[in-house]
Each structure stands twice: as C-alpha cells, then as structure tokens.
Amino acid sequence: MNDEVRNLPVYPRLDEICSRLLEESNLILQASAGAGKTSLVPLAISEKISGKIIVTQPRRLAARSCAERIASLIGEKPGGRVGLITRYDKIRGEKIEVVTDGVFLRMIQSDPSLSGIDAVILDEFHERSISSDLSLAFLIDAKSLIRNDLKILIMSATLSADSFNGYLSDWPSVNVEGRSFPVSLKYMPPQKNEYLEDGICRLISLALRDLDGEGDVLVFLPGLKEMKRTEEKLRSGNFKGEIFLLHGSMSPSEQSAVVRRTMNDKQAVILSTNVAETSITINSVRAVVDSGLVRKLRYDPQSGMNHRITIESSASSSTQRSGRAGRVAPGIAYRYWDEKDYRMPHDVSEILCSDLSGFALENALWGSLSDMSLNFPENPPVSALSEAVTLLRGLGFITDDDTITESGKFAVSLSVHPRLASMIVNSEEREKQTAVLLAVLLNDDLRSFGNLSSDIDIIIEDIIKNKNKYSRIVSEFEKLCERIGIKGELSKVVIAFISKLLISAYPDRIGRKIRSDKNTHYILSLGKQAVLYSSGPQYIVAPLTETSGGNRILLFSEIKKELIDGFLRGAPLIYEIRWSGWQCSAFRKKMIGMMPVEEYPCALSDVDYLTLKKEAYRKLKKEGLNSLPLGDDSRQLIERLDYVSGRVEEFSDFSSEKIKTTVCEWLADYADFKSNSIFPQENINSALSAHVGYELMKRLDKYAPEFISLKEGKRKRIDYSSAKASVSLRIQELFGVNENPLVCGEPLVMNLLSPAGRPVQVTSDIKNFWKNSYIEVRKEMKGRYPKHNWPEDPSL
DNA sequence: CTCTCCCT
Numbered sequence: 001m002n003d004e005v006r007n008l009p010v011y012p013r014l015d016e017i018c019s020r021l022l023e024e025s026n027l028i029l030q031a032s033a034g035a036g037k038t039s040l041v042p043l044a045i046s047e048k049i050s051g052k053i054i055v056t057q058p059r060r061l062a063a064r065s066c067a068e069r070i071a072s073l074i075g076e077k078p079g080g081r082v083g084l085i086t087r088y089d090k091i092r093g094e095k096i097e098v099v100t101d102g103v104f105l106r107m108i109q110s111d112p113s114l115s116g117i118d119a120v121i122l123d124e125f126h127e128r129s130i131s132s133d134l135s136l137a138f139l140i141d142a143k144s145l146i147r148n149d150l151k152i153l154i155m156s157a158t159l160s161a162d163s164f165n166g167y168l169s170d171w172p173s174v175n176v177e178g179r180s181f182p183v184s185l186k187y188m189p190p191q192k193n194e195y196l197e198d199g200i201c202r203l204i205s206l207a208l209r210d211l212d213g214e215g216d217v218l219v220f221l222p223g224l225k226e227m228k229r230t231e232e233k234l235r236s237g238n239f240k241g242e243i244f245l246l247h248g249s250m251s252p253s254e255q256s257a258v259v260r261r262t263m264n265d266k267q268a269v270i271l272s273t274n275v276a277e278t279s280i281t282i283n284s285v286r287a288v289v290d291s292g293l294v295r296k297l298r299y300d301p302q303s304g305m306n307h308r309i310t311i312e313s314s315a316s317s318s319t320q321r322s323g324r325a326g327r328v329a330p331g332i333a334y335r336y337w338d339e340k341d342y343r344m345p346h347d348v349s350e351i352l353c354s355d356l357s358g359f360a361l362e363n364a365l366w367g368s369l370s371d372m373s374l375n376f377p378e379n380p381p382v383s384a385l386s387e388a389v390t391l392l393r394g395l396g397f398i399t400d401d402d403t404i405t406e407s408g409k410f411a412v413s414l415s416v417h418p419r420l421a422s423m424i425v426n427s428e429e430r431e432k433q434t435a436v437l438l439a440v441l442l443n444d445d446l447r448s449f450g451n452l453s454s455d456i457d458i459i460i461e462d463i464i465k466n467k468n469k470y471s472r473i474v475s476e477f478e479k480l481c482e483r484i485g486i487k488g489e490l491s492k493v494v495i496a497f498i499s500k501l502l503i504s505a506y507p508d509r510i511g512r513k514i515r516s517d518k519n520t521h522y523i524l525s526l527g528k529q530a531v532l533y534s535s536g537p538q539y540i541v542a543p544l545t546e547t548s549g550g551n552r553i554l555l556f557s558e559i560k561k562e563l564i565d566g567f568l569r570g571a572p573l574i575y576e577i578r579w580s581g582w583q584c585s586a587f588r589k590k591m592i593g594m595m596p597v598e599e600y601p602c603a604l605s606d607v608d609y610l611t612l613k614k615e616a617y618r619k620l621k622k623e624g625l626n627s628l629p630l631g632d633d634s635r636q637l638i639e640r641l642d643y644v645s646g647r648v649e650e651f652s653d654f655s656s657e658k659i660k661t662t663v664c665e666w667l668a669d670y671a672d673f674k675s676n677s678i679f680p681q682e683n684i685n686s687a688l689s690a691h692v693g694y695e696l697m698k699r700l701d702k703y704a705p706e707f708i709s710l711k712e713g714k715r716k717r718i719d720y721s722s723a724k725a726s727v728s729l730r731i732q733e734l735f736g737v738n739e740n741p742l743v744c745g746e747p748l749v750m751n752l753l754s755p756a757g758r759p760v761q762v763t764s765d766i767k768n769f770w771k772n773s774y775i776e777v778r779k780e781m782k783g784r785y786p787k788h789n790w791p792e793d794p795s796l
Numbered sequence: 797c798t799c800t801c802c803c804t
Contacts, residue, residue, distance in 0.1 A: 059802060087804060102804040131803065224799050248801060274800055295800040308800080350802090358804090415804040444803085519797085533797055552798070 005073065008036030009179045014044040017174055021119070021151050022048060026171045029155045032178030033323055037155050038123055039069045046081075046095045049151070051118030054107070055098045056135065058127050059279060060086040066123070067091075067098040101131035108135065109365055109412070112142045119151035126156040126316070127278075128349035128377065130359050137374040138366055158316050158346070167377045181326035183288075189338040196336075197229040200291055201237055203334040204230075204269055207287040208241075210332055215286025216261060217269045218276060220321050222293040222310045227271040234269065246272035246280065258282060263328070277320050281327065288325040288333040290318060294347075299355045300547065301387040304508060304526070306355075307547045315343040351380050357418045360388040361397060361404070365412050370402035395422040414483060416443040423505035424484060433481065433492035435501050437463070440476045442505075442543055454534075456502075456543075456557050457495050464490050499557040502541040510559065510592050511540045522553065527594030532556065539564050567592055575607040577615040582628065582677040584615070604673045616671035616678060617664050625663040631681040632717070637688055639720035640704040647744045648703055654692060666691035703744050711736055724749050724764075731760065731781070735794045740766045752777075755785045770794050 005011060010031060021027040031037045042055045055070075057063035067084035071077050078084045083093025086100045099107070108114060120139055125132055136154070143150045154168070157178075188206070190199045200219060207217045221227050227245050234243060244258045258270055261284040270282065274294060294317065298307040313321070318335065325331025337343075351359065359380065363369040369389070392398045395418055397408030404412075411421035420439040427435040437460060463470045467490060474490065481488030503510060511522030511530060520536035523529055530542065530551035537558040544554035571590045578585055586607050589599040604612070630638075642656040659666075670687040671678045689697050707715035708727050718727050726749035740747045740763075747764040754760050760777060763769040774794060782790045 100803065102802090106804060127802090129802070222800070247799085249799070277801095279801080297800070308798085310800090412804090531797095546798085554798085 005036070005040065008040060009034075010036040010040050010176050013174065013176050014040060017041060018044050018048050020172055020174060021045065021153055024172045025149075025151055026168075027151075027153050028168060028171050028173035029153060029176065030158070030173060031155070031176040032157045032180075033320075034180040035176050035178040037176065038066050039073060041153070041155065042070055042096050042098075042121055043073060045119055045121070045151075045153070049118045052094075052116050053096045053119045053121065054104060054114075054117055055096060055121045055123055056101050056104045056132065057098060058101055058124050058129055058132065060088065060100055061279060062124070063098050063100050064089065067093075070096060070098070101129055101135060104135050105131045105138075105362065108138050108142065109362070112138070112366075113146050114142065114150065118149070119153065121153045121155060123155045124157070125154045126158045126346075128347075128351070130350045130354060130356075133349070133351050133376050133378075134359065134362050137368075137376055141366070141368070141374055157320075167375065180323060181328070181330045183322050183326040183331045183333050185322060186332060186334045187339040188334055188336060189341070190336060196226060196291060196293075197233045199336055200226075200230050200289060201233045203289045203336060204234065204239075205237075207289055207332065207334055208267070208269075211267070211287050213267055215263060215329070215331075216265075216267060216282065216284045217287045217289060218282060218285040218324055219269060219271045219289040219291070220277065220313075221271060221273065221291050222295040223273060226291070226293075227273070230271055239269070242266060242268035244268055244270045246270055246276055248273060248275045248279075255280065276324065277317065282324075283328050285324055285327065286329060286331045288322055288331070290321045290333060290335050292318065292335060292337045292343075296348075296353075298353045299384060301381070301384040304355070304387065304391075312337075312343060314345060314347045316346050318343065349378055351376060351378055354384075355417075356380055356384045356388040357391050360385060360392055361408060361412055361418055364392065364398045364402060364404040364408060367403070369398065369404075392418060395419070397422070414439075414480065416440075416480075419505040423501050424480075426504055427497075427501055430492075431494070431497045431501060432484065432486050433489060434494050434497040436480045436484070436486075436488075437473075437477050437490070437493050438498065438501055438505075440473060440480060444476070454555065456555050457498055460493065460495060460498065464493060499541050499559045500563060502543050502557055503559070503563075506541055506543045508593055509542045509545060510595065511542055511553070511556070512592075512595055512597060513538045513540075523595050524551075525593030525595040564592075564597065568597060571597075575602070575611055577604075577607065577612070579619060582619075582679060584619075584673070584678060612673055613668065613671065616673075617668040620664050620668055620679075625660045625667075628679055628684065629677060629681070630684065634681060634684045634688065636706065636717065636720060637685060640700060640706070641688075641692065643720040643725060644700060644703050644744060650696065651700070651703075659688070662691075705743070708741055708748065710734075718743065718748065726751055728753055730755055730757070731777070731794075732788065734766060735789075735791065736796060738767055738770070738795045740764060754781065755788050 017029060029037060029041065042053055046053050055066065057066055063086050064084060067078045067082055071082040074081060076082060078091045078093065081093055081095040083097040084091045085097055085103050122132055122136060139152055143152065188203055204217055204219060221230060224247055231243050231245065246255065246258055259280055259282060261282055263284050265284060276282065292313055293310055294313045295308060295310045298309055300307050322333035325333050360369055368374045389402065393400065396405060397411050397418060398404055407425055411418055411425065414421045414424060416439045420443055424435045424439055463473060467474050478488035508526040510525040513520055513536065514523050515521050516535065520532040521529060522532065522540065528551055530545050530553050532553040536556065539559040540556040541559055542553045542556040546552050546554055568590045571592065574589050574591050576587045576589060578587065586602050586604045587599055588602045589596045591597065638656050638659055641651060641654040641659065644651040645655040667679065667684065667687045670683040672680060672683055704720060704725065705718065707717055709715050710733050716727050716729055718725055725743040728751040730753045732755065742748065749762060749764050750766060751759060752761045752763065761773060778790050
C-alpha cells in the first residue's frame with residue numbers, strides 16, 4: 001500500500017467498516033466522491049472473508065475501472081484475484097468480481113442462494129437504477145430465506161431519509177467524509193428576460209476571467225439544442241478559444257479528444273450534457289457552469305409512450321456537477337439559479353418514472369409479482385405496474401395469477417424488452433434473423449444513428465451493406481441469434497418482414513395517414529394522433545414515438561395495404577352514430593385497435609338496437625334535458641311537477657333537479673331513431689308521464705292542473721314557472737267567476753288583461769277585485785274599448 | 797422542427 005492509498009479518508013476506517021459488516025451482517029457505507037470506498041473497501045473485506053465478494057457498479061465503464069483499480073492495488077490485472085463481468089467482459093476473479101447491476105440481477109435470479117459468494121457490495125446505490133433496486137430487494141429476500149450468513153454492504157454517496165423513506169432504517173451505517181478539492185459555489189441567477197444561452201455565455205466569460213487561463217470550463221446543459229446555440233453565441237461573442245461538445249450519442253473516439261485533456265492543453269470550453277456528470281471524467285476542468293437543467297424521459301402508462309421533459313436538476317445532481325471542478329485542484333462552480341431557489345433533493349428514481357414491463361417480469365421470475373411481497377426503497381407506481389402486468393399477460397409471459405410462464409422465462413433470458421422478446425418468440429422460422437436484428441436495434445443501438453425520424457428499413461439496409469461500420473450491432477445480433485439457436489447470418493435478414501414483425505411487438509402503434517402538409521399526420525391504433533416530420537406512406541408501424549406537446553414518430557416502417565387488408569378481414573364491423581344536434585346518422589367501419597380504417601355511411605336500421613340505445617343514453621347523458629327541443633306540454637309538465645314537489649310529499653322525487661339528473665333513466669328508452677329528432681315532443685311527454693306513474697299523474701292533475709276551466713268549455717293554461725302559479729286572462733273571460741281558484745291549496749295568481757291583451761291588474765282574490773278595483777277599471781276600459789261588454793255586476 | 801442517460 002502506497003502513501004496515496006493511506007491518505008484516502010476511508011483508509012483509517014477500514015477495520016471499523018469490516019468489523020461492523022461482519023458483526024451486524026448488513027451495513028450502509030455513506031461516503032462521497034474521493035473517499036476511496038470503491039477501491040479499498042472490497043479489498044479490506046476480502047481479507048476477512050473466505051468466500052467470494054461481488055461488487056456491483058451502475059455502468060460498464062465504472063465496473064471496468066473499478067476492477068482495474070482494485071487489481072492494481074494488489075499488483076495484478078483483472079483475471080487473478082479480481083474479476084470483471086459485464087455484457088462484454090467475462091474475466092473471472094478468485095476473490096472479488098466486479099459486475100454491472102444488470103449482470104448481478106442475472107446472477108441472483110439464476111442462483112438465489114448465491115453459492116460461493118459471502119458478501120455483496122452494491123456501489124453507487126444512490127443512483128437507484130431499477131436493476132439495483134431489484135438486486136437489493138432480491139438480496140434481502142434471499143438472505144432472510146436461505147442465506148442468513150450473507151453480508152450485504154450498500155455504498156452510497158448520499159443517503160437521505162427522504163429517498164429511503166425509512167426503508168433501511170434498521171440497518172447500521174458508517175459515514176466517511178469524502179475528500180476532493182474545495183469548490184467554491186457562485187450563484188448567478190438569470191437576469192431579467194435573459195435567454196438561457198445568453199446567461200450561460202455570461203457565466204462562461206466570468207469563469208474564464210476568474211480562471212485566468214488556467215484549466216477548462218465544463219458547462220452542463222440539458223441537450224444538444226442548447227449546446228449548439230451556446231456554441232454559436234460564444235463564437236459570435238468573439239470567443240477565440242477551443243470549444244468541445246460532449247454528448248452521449250458520440251462514439252468513444254469522438255469523445256476521446258475531450259477525455260484526454262490535461263492542464264497543459266490550451267484552455268477550452270466544454271459544452272456537455274449529463275454524460276459528464278458521472279460517466280465521463282475530464283481532469284483538466286477547473287470551473288463548472290451549471291445551467292441547472294436536465295432533459296429526461298418520463299414514461300406515460302396511459303399511452304405506453306415516453307415523454308421528454310426538461311426540468312430543474314436536483315440538489316444532489318448539482319453537487320455532483322460542481323464536484324467536477326475539484327478533481328485535481330480547488331475549483332469554482334457557477335450556478336445559473338438563486339441560492340434561495342428550491343431544488344428537489346434527488347433525481348426522481350427510475351422505478352417511479354419508467355416503463356415497468358422488465359421490472360414486472362423480473363418480479364414474476366423471482367416469484368414476487370403476484371403479491372408484490374418485496375420491499376423497494378420506493379414503491380412502483382400502481383398505474384405503470386398494472387400497465388406492465390397487462391402487457392405481460394397479453395404476451396403470455398405471465399399467467400392471470402401473475403406467475404411466470406415457460407415462454408416468460410425464455411423471454412427474460414433474451415435480455416431485451418418483453419415486447420421485443422415476444423416478437424422473436426412468436427416469429428416464424430424464416431423471420432427469426434430479421435426479428436433478432438430489429439430487437440437488437442430497438443433495444444439499444446439506435447442511438448448510434450443519432451437523429452431518427454426515418455424509415456427503419458433504410459437503417460437495416462445500411463447495416464447489411466456496411467457490416468464493418470456496425471460491428472457492435474453485428475456482434476450483438478450474432479450473440480442473440482446464438483441464444484435462440486439459429487445461425488447469425490445478416491444475409492437471412494429480409495426487409496419485407498420488418499413491418500409484420502414490428503406489428504407483433506407494437507400492435508398499438510399502427511398508424512394510418514390522415515393528412516399531410518410539410519409533415520405527415522397519422523392516427524395510431526392507440527387512438528391518438530402522431531406526427532412524422534417528413535413525408536410518409538399511407539400505413540406505418542411506429543415502434544418509437546415520443547410525446548412533448550404532440551406525439552412524434554421517431555422511427556417507422558411502411559405497412560403494405562395487403563397486410564392491412566389481412567387484419568381487416570379478421571376485424572369485426574363497428575357501427576358508429578354521429579350527431580348533428582339531435583339528428584343522427586350511421587357509419588360502419590373497421591377498426592385496428594382504436595384506429596378506424598374503412599368507413600362507409602349506412603342506414604340507421606342497419607345498426608343493432610342495443611348500440612342505438614346505448615348511443616341515445618350516452619348522448620342524453622352528455623347533453624342533458626335542457627338541450628332537447630321541449631314543447632309547451634313537456635315544459636309545463638316539468639314545471640308542474642317541480643311546483644308540486646316542493647309542496648306535496650309524494651312528489652318529492654320529481655323536482656326539476658331530480659328530473660334532470662335522472663333523464664337517462666326515464667327518457668333513453670323512448671328514443672325514436674326513425675324521427676328527425678330522436679326524442680320527439682310526444683315521446684318526452686309519455687316518457688315523463690310513465691316515469692311519474694298513472695296514479696300520481698292523476699293526482700298531479702288535481703294538485704296542479706294543466707288548465708283552468710272557464711265558461712263555455714273554454715280553458716286556459718296555468719303557468720307554473722314562478723314561485724306562485726299564475727294564469728293570464730282577459731277580464732271578460734272571468735265574468736261570473738266569483739271564487740279565486742286554488743292550486744295546491746293556494747290562490748292562483750290572476751294576471752288580468754285588457755281586451756287587447758295588455759296587463760291591467762294582478763290579483764289573488766277575484767271576489768275582492770270585483771268589489772273594489774273593478775269599478776275604476778271598468779270606467780277606464782269602457783272609455784277605451786266601448787264595443788266590449790263591461791257589466792256593472794261582473795259576478796253574474 | 798427534435799436529438800437526457802444507463803443496463804441484461
């Protein structure tokens with residue numbers, strides 16, 4: 001052990017860490033960057049333990065450098081006492097094996113007893129990938145059932161109560177201060193109305209001035225767009241130094257010019273995405289400019305699509321970013337926000353915001369899906385989990401009671417998304433190579449194609465023609481072919497099979513062109529619309545779509561009409577009713593999922609009665625009673641019922657409020673699809689009368705009659721629309737009426753009119769009117785309407 | 797009128 005090692009903060013604590021892990025059997029080691037935990041702790045433990053130790057890392061690169069580092073401390077290379085296992089490396093080690101999270105998941109799934117292994121160290125656990133969450137849950141489960149002696153050590157840079165939620169509150173923990181050079185933080189929030197790129201350039205010039213020529217400036221931006229705009233601004237602002245862009249889609253060779261930089265190089269500004277936060281380390285960086293923004297994918301269980309969002313980075317992410325300025329010497333970090341601004345303490349973990357189909361399948365394989373009996377640091381969201389379970393059942397990978405099937409087990413072994421696994425499993429023999437190449441591309445390797453928005457057929461043709469250029473994809477292809485027991489020959493890939501295969505994996509992403517301008521607009525079998533930013537064919541299958549405002553098609557393959565016709569032959573006829581006001585017309589069509597394909601108008605009589613009835617119900621529910629063209633009869637009937645409902649107990653269920661809310665129940669059955677308006681006036685009346693019932697209707701006529709009867713068989717409609725029932729009558733019509741009529745025991749309000757129909761007076765006591773006011777009224781009326789009869793004694 | 801990032 002050299003001095004450099006002895007000076008690491010974790011070094012003097014190694015005995016304590018080992019003895020606590022051995023005594024208490026579980027341990028959390030919290031130590032931030034530069035403490036030396038990754039290299040020293042596994043070695044120290046291996047000296048105290050006879051069996052093998054597994055160390056997990058979140059990334060292949062991290063696993064590789066961890067294995068090399070540990071091996072070099074004992075004067076070895078990986079392959080002796082220290083091993084390294086990732087998707088691409090398989091170097092066994094006698095004492096310690098460094099593996100990626102994904103590899104460990106396969107190890108514990110295939111041997112839950114972890115025979116030969118005495119301790120498992122989960123490093124960088126704070127990153128909280130789905131596979132590390134699963135690994136820990138499985139470890140704890142296996143330990144409690146069959147491996148009580150197993151030692152579990154969680155190593156994490158941050159371990160906050162809120163992200164663990166009491167999950168491991170009974171675990172002992174050791175805290176070691178990290179050690180890196182101090183980084184001073186400068187908060188420089190946006191100025192008024194400042195564009196992001198202008199603000200970032202402002203901070204970059206401050207950084208360049210403060211560094212005075214010494215060291216590089218690393219700038220964190222959410223994505224490529226912002227990086228390019230900032231580069232442009234810098235150049236136009238007369239920045240003469242070097243500018244590098246760093247982005248995940250760049251190949252290692254494109255990245256190497258940046259990664260290899262030292263303090264001796266000419267000063268540069270490096271514009272980067274999150275790659276430089278954890279994956280890529282640049283030793284020449286002395287200042288960090290942090291936009292405080294991140295771009296991320298969120299999974300939307302509703303549509304099964306991903307949503308790209310630009311959000312504020314978390315506090316722990318900001319700490320990590322700033323730390324990049326202090327790797328070799330003290331540094332400065334400029335933050336483009338105010339110190340007072342709230343930041344989320346941690347990034348939202350994968351389990352909370354991703355597609356959970358893989359997660360659910362792993363649980364099914366472990367046997368823990370049916371009751372979700374395992375504890376996770378955070379519980380998976382119910383909606384995403386049930387969406388995943390539905391998908392897996394549909395694919396036949398789990399049964400209705402959520403146990404894994406044989407084909408489910410096989411699907412796990414293929415190491416691709418369950419949809420793609422199913423595409424391979426269900427393909428015909430001659431389609432297998434094509435299915436495998438599609439799965440390889442869609443599962444992982446499309447990133448090397450950068451900007452998509454293209455036809456996957458073209459991408460595949462390019463791969464077949466330029467095998468050398470795509471050696472990584474080709475080797476993945478060969479490996480997966482071998483796993484399913486076929487020859488991995490690219491020559492067996494058939495472009496014509498692509499769309500059919502994609503449909504089997506993405507039946508919800510079939511699209512039909514609905515219109516095109518500069519772009520092409522599709523309706524998807526998912527029921528939603530999506531846009532392709534180019535011209536496109538009539539029918540497509542679009543395995544990659546993404547939403548941000550509208551849905552965008554990133555990748556597609558044309559579906560030939562014959563294939564669509566094939567689907568349609570099997571598809572049932574669907575009838576659809578369309579409304580124009582209360583008139584309707586019918587269409588028959590065929591559907592692929594939620595996407596209508598063929599559509600013809602047809603007669604309403606072609607549609608079965610149940611569909612019509614349901615449609616009437618739905619329309620009525622949506623529009624309500626008030627939207628119907630009500631005649632005087634119906635309107636008055638509703639008003640009468642309302643009037644009586646407040647006055648007579650047995651009518652209390654027929655207030656207009658209740659009539660309105662129950663309209664579907666009493667009216668829908670009376671729909672008449674042969675008529676112009678499906679609820680003609682007379683039907684509304686009969687429906688409402690039937691709803692009230694014969695006996696009650698008879699009593700209603702007594703309590704609140706429709707009409708008041710007058711002499712010579714004449715009658716007048718009573719108005720029930722106000723608080724008091726009223727009727728409007730010419731004075732002449734009332735001659736001989738001496739008792740004011742009653743409605744519900746209350747006197748009817750009489751609006752008395754002149755022969756011309758003008759209001760003269762209002763009374764609720766006609767007898768009194770004749771006795772008193774009539775004398776004056778008569779004088780005036782006689783003068784104005786001399787031809788009419790104005791008897792002195794109107795009671796006769 | 798787009799293009800965070802890992803992993804079996």
